[in-house]
Amino acid sequence: MTYPPGDPGGYTSGEGQPTPPPQGYGPPGYRPPRSPWSSPLVIAAVAIGVIVVIGAALGAYWLTRGSGSEDSSTTAGASASTQTVTSTITGSGTGSAGPAGTSPTTQPTPTTSRPTPTVSGTDWQGFLSGPRCNAADDPAIVIGRTSRSQIVICQVGAQTGRWYYKGAAPQGTIEVGYPQKVGNSYVAQNGSVTYTVSPTALVITDGDDPPTTEPMLEYWTSS
Known part of the structure; x- marks a missing residue:
């Protein structure tokens, strides 16, 4: 094969062979395409999505905490109500031990009525x-x-x-x-x-x- 004068086949390198142009670069003045994630609209949409997720998480947390507080309050109220009813029943029962600090009622021992003679002394x-x-x-x-x-x-x-x-x-x-x-x-x-x-x-x-x-x-x- 013959080559034009001054053209040794397009593969001179090191010893006079031409170096291939850098990969990924175009001709002079060429600008690489911009990433779609760098668009202001995309950035704004992502930010809004993050805010919505954070707001939802906070809302769920506060709802859960409020429900737990109500449950605790309700449970405490039910316990107090149960304790009050139990104390009342205990206090009005059969003499078994009543609420703390309350002594059971002791029925007096009946005494036999004795006659009073009319004879002196x-x-x-x-x-x-x-x-x-x-x-x-x-x-x-x-x-x-x-x-x-x-x-x-x-x-x-x-x-x-x-x-x-x-x-x-x-x-x-x-x-x-x-x-x-x-x-x-x-x-x-x-x-x-x-x-x-x-x-x-x-x-x-x-x-x-x-x-x-x-x-x-x-x-x-x-x-």
């Missing part, structure tokens, strides 16, 4: 200085006083119909078990001696001897 168990019922819960059902004697007929606890007779006189004291009620009188038998107590007199009979009668000065009965 006596209480519901007999004479304060004289014959009295034996046990702490034995009530007197009859109390009498004559010029010589003091008489008490006592009931055995709550056993209706079970009685005992106690008497005191200058000669001494006596106790007789299980007198019987005859009409409005009580009859106690001690061997050959019989003591009959009525609202009007104490009559003492010993065998065939004439009875001794002591008129009642004071008499009281619970029946």
Whole structure:
């Protein structure tokens, strides 16, 4: 192949071969094309998009925080309401422990009503200085006083119909078990001696001897 004079084939390099022009550059005066991202409209659109995203994120945050606050407030209110109702119920219950600082109500122990005898110097168990019922819960059902004697007929606890007779006189004291009620009188038998107590007199009979009668000065009965 032959080449024109002065043209060694277009591939001289180093040893006289021409160097190819720089890649990516055009002829003199050529300006490379501008990137579409450098457009003011594109930049403005991107900025607006970023602002919208940030605003949405902030709005979601504040909405979530407000909802949590309302839930906490509602929960606290419900807890307080529940606590109040519980305290009220507890306070008005059966004596089980009420709210803190409140002592349970203690019902008073009912007391047994005791009669008040009309005989002077006596209480519901007999004479304060004289014959009295034996046990702490034995009530007197009859109390009498004559010029010589003091008489008490006592009931055995709550056993209706079970009685005992106690008497005191200058000669001494006596106790007789299980007198019987005859009409409005009580009859106690001690061997050959019989003591009959009525609202009007104490009559003492010993065998065939004439009875001794002591008129009642004071008499009281619970029946």
